[in-house]
Amino acid sequence: MxxxxxxxxxxxxxxxxxxxxxxxxxxxxxxxxxxxxxxxxxxxxxxxxxxxxxxxxxxxxxxxxxxxxxxxxxxxxxxxxxxxxxxxxxxxxxxxxxxxxVAYRGFQPRTEKRATTLVDVFADVGEAIVRAGRDFVQGISLLGEIVTALIRVLLVPSRFRLPSLTNQLEQIAFRGVPIIVLISFLVGCIVAQQGIFQLQRFGAQTFVVNLVGILILRELGVLLTSIMVAGRSGSAFTAEIGSMKMREEIDALRVMGLDPIEVLIVPRVLALVIGLPLLTFLSSIAALVGGGLVAWIYGDIPPDAFLARLKATIGLNTFLVGLIKAPFMALVIGVIASIEGIAVQGSAESLGRHVTSSVVKAIFMVIVLDGFFAVFFAAINY
Amino acid sequence: MLQTLPERTMTERDREAVIRVRGLDVGFGERLVLNGLDLDVYRGEILGFVGPSGQGKSVLTRTILGLIPKRAGRIEVFGEDLDAMSIASRRAIERRWGVLFQQGALFSSLTVRQNVQVPMREHLKLSERLLDELAMLKIEMVGLKPDAADKLPSELSGGMIKRASLARALALDPEILFLDEPTSGLDPIGAGEFDDLIATLQRTLGLTVFMVTHDLDSLYTVCDRIAALGEGKIIAAGPIEDMLASDHPWVRAYFHGKRARAAAGQ
Known part of the structure; x- marks a missing residue:
């Protein structure tokens, strides 16, 4: 050869x-x-x-x-x-x-890309700022559209898509249970172990119950859940809507007189708003179980003592603070995922970029929102 | 320029089968789509492949290309059994065929020019200048305007996607060209130009073309031979005259329908 x-x-x-x-x-x-x-x-x-x-x-x-x-x-x-x-x-x-x-013909030379200069860096930064502003406005307007669609659906319950909602609830909440429970359990263990280890030096290891209880119920449960849901469901949500956009399925809905927001986004956002508090509850319980287990094995605090102290130190408000935040987190995740999904252009690369930025933005916003809530609850002394 | 062409004569060529399919069974689950199918594609011919929708035309193409596993049978390309060859020789064979997928299958994040250059960059060592020139040449050969070269597939119309995809299929000057419904979605003038283009390429480069099509004009004007698929087998194969003379009910309905008469009347 x-x-x-x-x-x-x-x-x-x-x-x-x-x-x-x-x-x-x-x-x-x-x-x-x-x-x-x-x-x-x-x-x-x-x-x-x-x-x-x-x-x-x-x-x-x-x-x-x-x-x-x-x-x-x-x-x-x-x-x-x-x-x-x-x-x-x-x-x-x-x-x-x-x-x-193939007779020779001149081809215009390709316009070469310039090397990146300092000006380009500034231009990129400016563009990013403008885009962030536009994202914000778009987010508010989409939020408005979602809310009006929700009200429309509530006023005319026959337009409500129950099968779609239950399907989304299964995808977002039910199938998310194992991984979220497992991770929360492990984080509860770690927090308790660190708490006991550090508090031992002051002979104050029983305070680990306060630490674990407040930290988990107020912050960790809802944060962990939101971050997991943003990664699991927010990304899926962006990818689904994005690929439907790429293949003109969204346009098909529109020309059939169906509102894509009502058909695609409302059930998903609603499922998130319902599912996230449920998952937050499960996550908090799992983390408390993990903390209690470590306190028992590592800190010699038996379960009944752990529970008694938990009951004495944690008021209902602590528990509610976590739960109140959950629907807002869900809304942020849902709206960001929708915006990113709708922004997808024709290419596979664009889909990947928007899924990434959906997850990154959602996690970032969840943490920022959590900060605002912390300030707010501190101010009203709740 | 076509009048200067030497007349193609099949007898001159020794009817070497570049694709030989024997006893091919392909199925999904319970359903056997292709059942003991035999097919020969001879060097230098344009074979039109017809059949009712959903009867496995694309399945056969994809099986020959190795995208769908087969249950039984034997596929030889350039006289070599595809199952019996090493990965290296399989790769060598893949360089010698070009495929135009039905939906174009352009890489969506690359421009048309980059799409055409993908196989060249992978398989050849060329200077940047020649790479650019060849890509532009192929793009012009398939009838696209030069300014389409730097567009992304999402910015192209359906017909332009077909052409761009053909340009990519031609990038390595393949010996066999698989076309899956090349003229569907093109306007009649564009489809006619496409047919002429394929005929010209076939004559100048000695291409063998395997064309799945429903376009009766293509079948009449460019195809040397037609094979009709039905019930998982080839029910008729031969030049258009044989098709017209066939007794098979589907073939009769296909080639004697109103649209077929209109195409034949031209």
């Missing part, structure tokens, strides 16, 4: 005399030998320098394809531009047709 291809390699044998370069081309001037073709032709062009004309005998070319034909015709053009007239002789009819078919 290898010998055979070597024998068929494109060759250009030339000799120049009396202002004329005669070249005899042979072999396969095809794409398999692309590198060789370029090499041979470059040598030929170099040899033609200073000659008045060149005669290329193509009769011994065995195979010619568009690559070979293009290179030959381009060479004729290039040399012609330098005052060297090139003639092809002996081309087989089918090669002749191919040469005509």
């Amino acid at each position: 290898r010998q055979e291809t070597a024998a068929n390699e494109p060759r250009a044998e030339f000799d120049g005399s009396g202002g004329e370069l005669r070249a005899e081309l042979s072999g396969n001037w095809t794409v398999e030998h692309a590198e060789r073709v370029e090499h041979e032709i470059n040598e030929l062009v170099a040899a033609a320098e200073g000659e008045g004309r060149a005669l290329l005998d193509l009769s011994r070319i065995e195979r010619l394809d568009t690559l070979g034909a293009w290179v030959l015709d381009r060479t004729r053009h290039d040399l012609g531009g330098r005052g060297i007239a090139v003639d092809f002789v002996g081309a087989r009819p089918e090669h002749h047709i191919l040469l005509n078919e």
Whole structure:
């Protein structure tokens, strides 16, 4: 095989005399030998320098394809531009047709990308700020659309899509239970272990119950759940809407007189708003169980003592603080996922970018919102 | 320029089958889509492949390309059994065929030019200049305007996607070209140009074309031979005259319908 291809390699044998370069081309001037073709032709062009004309005998070319034909015709053009007239002789009819078919034409050079300069960096930053502002406005307007769609649905309950809602609840809440419970349980264990370890030095290890209880019920349960849901369901949500957008399914809904917000977004956001508090509750319980288990094994606090102290130190308000935040977190995740999904353009790359930014923005906003809630609850002393 | 062409004569070529399919069974679950199918595609011919919708035309194409596993049978391409070959020779075969998928299957995050350059960059060592020129050449050859080269597939119309996808299929100057409904979604003039283009390429490059199509004009004007699929088998194969003479009810209905008569009348 290898010998055979070597024998068929494109060759250009030339000799120049009396202002004329005669070249005899042979072999396969095809794409398999692309590198060789370029090499041979470059040598030929170099040899033609200073000659008045060149005669290329193509009769011994065995195979010619568009690559070979293009290179030959381009060479004729290039040399012609330098005052060297090139003639092809002996081309087989089918090669002749191919040469005509690919006849040289100038292509406008591609506009090269400039190297990034400092100005570009500033421009990028400015663009990002403008885009963030636009995102915010879009978010508010989409939130308004979702709320009006919700009200519409509530006023006309027959328009409510219960199957869609239950399906979404299953996807978002029910199927999310195992992983969220497991992670919360582990985080509860870790917090309790660290609490006991640090508080031991002051002989105050029973305070681990206060630490674990307040931290988990107020902050960790809802934060962990929101972050997990943003990663699990927010991303899925953006990807679903985005790919539907790419394949004109959203447009199809619109022309059928269906409101995509009502059909696609309302059930999902509603499922998030219902599902996230439920998951937060489960997550908090799992974390408390984990904390209690570590307190028992590692801190010698038996379960009944743990529970008694938990009851004494944690009021209902602590528990409610976590739960109150959950629907708002859900709304933020849902709205961001919708905006990103609808913003998807035609390419797979764009889909990936928007799914990423959906998750990143949702997690960021969840944490920012949590900060605002902390300030708010501190201010009203709840 | 076509008048200067040497007349193609099938007898001159030794009817070497570049694709030979024997006893092919392909099925999904309980359903056997292709059942003992035999097919030959000869070097240098344009084979039109017809059949009712949902009868497995695309399945056969995809099975030959190795995208769908087969249950039984043998597929030879360039005389080599696809099952018996090493991965390296399989890759070598894949370089020698080009595929135009029904939906175009352009890479959505690359421009048309980059799409055409993907196979060249992967398989060839070329200078940037030649890469750009060849990509532009293919883009112009398939009838796209140069300014389409730097557009993304999402910015193209359906017909332009077909053309861009053909340009990519032609990037490595393949010996076999698989076309899955190449003219569907094109306007009649565009479809006619597409047919002419394929005929010209076939004559100049000695391409073998395997074309799944429903376009009767294509079948009449460019196809050397037609194979009709039905009940998982080839029910008729031969030039258009054989098709017209066939007794099979579906083939009769297909080639003697109102639309077929209109195409034949031209």
